[in-house]
Amino acid sequence: MPELPEVETIRRGLEEYLVGHKLEDVEIRKPKMVQGETQKIIGAKVVGVRRFGKGLVIDLDNTYSIAFHIKLTGQIIYRDEKVSKGKVGDLPGTATHVIFTLDKGAYLYYNDIRQFGWIKIIKSDDLKKIVFFKELAPEFAAFTLDSVKHNITLKEFGDILSRSGQAVKVVIMNQQKISGLGNIYANDGLFDAKIDPKKKAKELSEKEVEALYNSLLKVLKLGFKYGGASELRFVNALGQEGEYQKHFLAYAQQGKPCKVCGSKIKKFMLGGRGTYMCEKCQK
DNA sequence: TTAAATGTTTAAAT
DNA sequence: CATTTAAACATTTA
Numbered sequence: 001m002p003e004l005p006e007v008e009t010i011r012r013g014l015e016e017y018l019v020g021h022k023l024e025d026v027e028i029r030k031p032k033m034v035q036g037e038t039q040k041i042i043g044a045k046v047v048g049v050r051r052f053g054k055g056l057v058i059d060l061d062n063t064y065s066i067a068f069h070i071k072l073t074g075q076i077i078y079r080d081e082k083v084s085k086g087k088v089g090d091l092p093g094t095a096t097h098v099i100f101t102l103d104k105g106a107y108l109y110y111n112d113i114r115q116f117g118w119i120k121i122i123k124s125d126d127l128k129k130i131v132f133f134k135e136l137a138p139e140f141a142a143f144t145l146d147s148v149k150h151n152i153t154l155k156e157f158g159d160i161l162s163r164s165g166q167a168v169k170v171v172i173m174n175q176q177k178i179s180g181l182g183n184i185y186a187n188d189g190l191f192d193a194k195i196d197p198k199k200k201a202k203e204l205s206e207k208e209v210e211a212l213y214n215s216l217l218k219v220l221k222l223g224f225k226y227g228g229a230s231e232l233r234f235v236n237a238l239g240q241e242g243e244y245q246k247h248f249l250a251y252a253q254q255g256k257p258c259k260v261c262g263s264k265i266k267k268f269m270l271g272g273r274g275t276y277m278c279e280k281c282q283k
Numbered sequence: 284t285t286a287a288a289t290g291t292t293t294a295a296a297t
Numbered sequence: 298c299a300t301t302t303a304a305a306c307a308t309t310t311a
Contacts, residue, residue, distance in 0.1 A: 002289050054290075071290050073308080095308090114307050116290070132291075166301080175291080182289055232289055232309095251289090272303075274287070 002054045002070055004180035005223035006234050006242065008143045010076055011056055013237025015049040018058065019077045019225035021102040022046075027228040030097035033112065036121030040064050049249070053136045053179035057127060065124040069132060071116035080106035088239040099152040113233060132175075140180045141220050142174075148221045150213070158209045168204060169197035170271040172216070181216065184229055184244075184251045187276050189216035196282045197275050222247065250276040 022045045026038045044060035051057070056076070064279065068076060079091060080102075091109045094100055098110040098119060110119060118131060128134050137160075142151035152160075160178055160274040164171045171177055173186050181189070190197050192215035195208050204212070228234050228242030235241055245252075249259060254267035258278035267276050 002291095069291075071306095072288070112307095113309070114288090116292095116306060118291095164300095170301095173290090184289055218292070229289065234289070245289095269287095271301095273290095 002072065002074075002234070003182035003185050003220075003229075004054065004139075004141060004143075005185075005220055005244070006228035007051055007054045007056060007070070008224065009228045009236050009242065010070075011049050011051045014056070014058065014076065014078065014239070017080075017083065017106075017237060018102075018108065019048060020046065021104065021106055023060070023100055024103055025101035027099040027101070028097070029092075029099070030115065033097045033110070033115065033117065034119045034121070038121065041066060041121055052133050053139065053175055055132060055136075057232065059124060063124055065122060065127060067120040067122060067127060067130060067133070068110070069118050070112065071114070071118075073113040074117035075109075075233060075235050075239070076237060077109045077111065077235065077239045078106065078237050079109065079239075080104065083238060087094065088235055091239075098250070110121040133275045137175060137177050137179050140178045141217055143224070148224055150217055150218065154210060154213050156244075157213045158206070161204055161209060164201040166201060167198050167270055168201040168212070169273075171201040171276060172212075173271075173273070180220075183273050184231070184248070185219050185223060187234050187251040188219040188249040191277060191282060192219060194281050194283065197270055197277055219249065249277065252276065 002183040023041055028034050036272040041060055045064040047061045048059040051206050095111040095113045096109050097112055123132040139151045143146055172181050193211040195212055223244040226242055229244035230241035231245040241270050253265040253276055256265055258265055263279050263280045265276055265278055
């Protein structure tokens with residue numbers, strides 16, 4: 001699940017449980033999911049976990065890193081004798097494609113039902129050679145220990161929108177223009193800002209740009225507060241689900257009453273993605 | 284049975 | 298060549 005709050009939630013869990021562990025073995029059950037040489041990382045110790053947009057990077061102490069993108073249904077789950085919570089069933093399971101054996105009786109499992117994700121073993125210095133990272137735009141939001149705040153200025157955000165004639169929703173979901181936002185938070189942010197997702201980005205008024213800038217942060221904060229959205233397959237690093245799916249504003253709410261005016265939320269396709277809006281509130 | 288699903292990624296069209 | 302649109306990826310669920 002893969003938007004900024006979800007991936008950051010995973011990152012924090014991995015940082016808490018994984019750092020300090022040594023990698024003893026790697027079992028690859030689905031070779032197409034992994035690129036790079038497994039041998040390079042066996043025996044190395046985890047020193048940190050970073051996030052770039054919706055991508056994750058586990059840094060090792062031997063100049064190598066393991067980069068992940070979980071796409072729609074990937075799960076990265078830590079287990080040891082003490083930690084075995086979560087509702088992901090027995091591990092490894094049928095969707096477990098990679099198993100990292102750690103020291104002290106711990107394991108890290110990579111599950112991915114749809115197998116869209118990827119894992120790349122690469123020199124830490126070469127991370128930026130991965131196309132996804134190389135072309136990633138600045139993050140919309142920055143997560144610190146106790147806060148979530150804007151990472152780009154209102155002016156930068158407005159400049160990005162003013163440069164595109166595409167629908168505003170398509171623009172804010174483009175990771176090469178702004179990173180971190182996906183379908184859930186784009187839909188909910190546009191709803192909160194009362195902006196029509198179909199409206200051309202460059203045609204938003206100054207006021208609308210500011211409203212969207214603030215609303216997107218608001219829904220990202222909300223999503224993070226609830227531990228992410230587990231509509232599809234998202235679980236945190238311990239295999240536990242988030243709660244934001246219980247608080248969606250517009251996403252997946254088609255047919256239900258608008259939380260503001262009560263008229264029915266409509267669904268249609270925009271840029272190939274399901275789009276949800278209140279036609280009365282979002283002009 | 285058909286369509287869509289938290290996302291890229293690549294091919295094709297404009 | 299830059300920008301857009303469509304299809305592909307593989308499996309599950311509505």
